[in-house]
Amino acid sequence: MEASGRYGNGNKRVHQRLEPAHATAADRAANNKVCYHWRAGRCNRHPCPFLHSELPAPQQHSSAPDGGAGLAKRSLVWKNPSAAGAASGPPSKWGKGRGGGAPGRPPGKAPDKVCNYFLAGNCTYGERCRYLHSWFISDSFSLLAPLQGHEKAVSGITLPSGSDKLYSGSKDESVRAWDCQTGQCVGVINMGGEVGCMISEGPWIFIGVPNSVKAWNSQTATDLSLDGPTGQVYSLVVGNEFLFAGIQDGRILAWKFSAVGNCFEPAASLVGHQLSVVSLVVGAARLYSGSMDNTIRVWDLATLQCIQTLTDHTSVVMSLLCWDQFLLSCSLDKTIKVWVTTDSGNLEVTYTHNEDNGVLFLCGMLDAQSKPILLCSCNDNSVRVYDLPSFSERGKIFSKEEVRAIQIGPGGLFFTGDATGELRVWKWLANDAPNS
Template sequence: MMCFHGGNRRVYNRLGGPSTAPTDSSKNQKVCYHWRAGKCNRYPCRFLHGEVPDPSAAAAAATANGSGSPKRFSDDSGFSGPAARRGPNYKKTRVRKTEKVCTFWMQGQCTHGDRCKFLHSWSLGEGFALLNHLDGHQEFVTGICWPGSETLYSGSRDGTVRAWNTSSGECVSVVNLGGEVGCMINEGAWVFVGIPNVVKAWNTQTNSDFTLSGPVGQVYAMATSDDLLLAGSQDGTILAWKFNALTNNFDPAASLKGHTRAVVSLVVGAKKRLYSASVDHSIKVWSLDTLQCLQTLTEHIDVVMSLLCWEQFLLSCSLDQTIKVWVATEDGSLEVTHTHSEEHGLLILRGMHDMESKPVLLCACNDNSVRLYDLPSFSERGKIFAKQDIRAIEVGPDGSGLFFTGDGTGFKVYKWAEAEAIATS
């Protein structure tokens, strides 16, 4: 908009340069009041439906691209699409945003609106959207699982497991376990919950439940393989139970020792391999046939927080601010083939496919955020923010496009958009 001040009167020039109309028709040089409000229905209208760009901005653009013509926009049309149709105060409210959520907006108290330099959103990026935010837990959410029924389960350090109706988003029941939930997983109809010194097992179809004793301290990680349930505990031991179909119970099967401090992540990979990550900075590779340790990986220099098996690769993340990608050599041992560095410590890795079947890596950092990356390029897809550290990430059933992030205020439900929706947005 080009605006000249003459006393208290403003005169707006026509698009394309100075007006050549006679002075007695200067009333036609005014911008239509109704057009600015998006309500003009007169055709033709005797007032202007457009405004002249600020010449100082055009000059700055020419300087920026080192040419004598204005810098063109990304669509190479010379216009910015919808932004070109915004009202005369658009330039005054356009603010360069920082990648930080406004703390006042979180509390519903920000008075700056669009002029705020901080984000008024829980995410950055395209192709996914927040569907719901489910509150109720009083402490960090540490586990989320969805057996595929109409009920989703969440566990928390507040010592409870909550069941949520996936259609209404309402909490339908609360179970008080009497101890902090360290982790949750599900296998088929079974839901397993790790709390101090025990693992709780529920069958959501038969409503049967079991208490599996043996762990020493908090159970931070669990995994399943065939008929085995494995749990990593605070004392560094990995316990295994085998499901007995005859007795409909879980029998103790083995105790895997080797870590010197707490086991915080377990994942089962190809060739019947179990991978364990520990506070002792190491990753151990175990054979599920022999239950023996095959290799110890020590390239991380801080706590190894999470592991992920993706095709033939093993991915690990650590508080040392790195993600390492491991691949098997000819002799079967693992070595690092790529290291991705972050500015903050990393807490959780999860992998999924978007609605175009593209692989996406979700990485929770200890700055209250989740980074989303395309694999294998590690090009950034977006960021998700929270008020507190995100201690749980889980993905929905294949093809659903759903994923969940849990923090100290509850958990949020996100969904990838269909390819057609992204193309037309």
């Protein structure tokens, strides 16, 4: 097969369609299709009854800023559903103006479709490939560098306060330290088990491994092991001077730091989830936990009692995020739900955003213009980038495998880690200029 045969440029076997002299308007309308075999680069019919060119884009006749496409949907005002499911309560701007095309997409390329052979490193078409040869689509951020070293999925990324090192944990049972100036790996620590999660609070780094939480002070090199978990530690969060850990057996364990003994003392065990606790977040004097039992539990930080159980998701609640007065949750049920506290004090869904794939992780940050952004990792090996609260598309990041960890950095930086073990360093652009 000729290299150019995929498009018909310079392929001597490809012919233009010849229209019969007696063709009627009905015939033309019926045959206004693009030849499937021409698209595949192997049409040998002469004359061919179908088009050997792509159909022109439909002309827009509206003077509206969005061309009039989907205007009715963009103008919807979402309302907070009552317990009965009927629209009630104050109006919300969630989802208003959502949609948009593919920012930063090169002209003539298939929309939002990255070349799988490019991702694998073996596409033979090069610049002539009709699919994207890029790790992202956006005019708002750029890829700075890949950091390679882990042999299995990256499960945690953190930047402890006062440190010039970036730390990443992996299912290859190691934690790696990266120099923030050079991007070089400057240290590898064997954890003796898969790293399920990793966070930092001040100079402390907390690492969840099977049957334990490791605590390490990056300034004093103090190394502690917090016992109590049974099984893998999947999630960690700090709030109200407690360290909380979501455990494989469904419990949430809490420790409190003792300055006298320079140690973490067991404080509580929160019981209620039936399966593993895989996501934790603290906000508005509450601890929120997401579980493989498809529920979200709301815990009062003062009493450590469960005050509400949310059952709207139909699959694993993978990640939770507090933004403004809202709680955002994502699930393998292919939805992101936005929750708001009602006058009764309970949380109810005010907006549901649907994805085509299961959603693995949520991360909120500000772009270079200080606008709120949501990064949403999906199990189709992509990260969707949205404006909040509109869910308008700002870009998309592609990866060889699922992105399991996302972390915010200083100066407009952010980091992603995928299931192949690769970290990538990204940066928001001061001016939304197209990237090469």
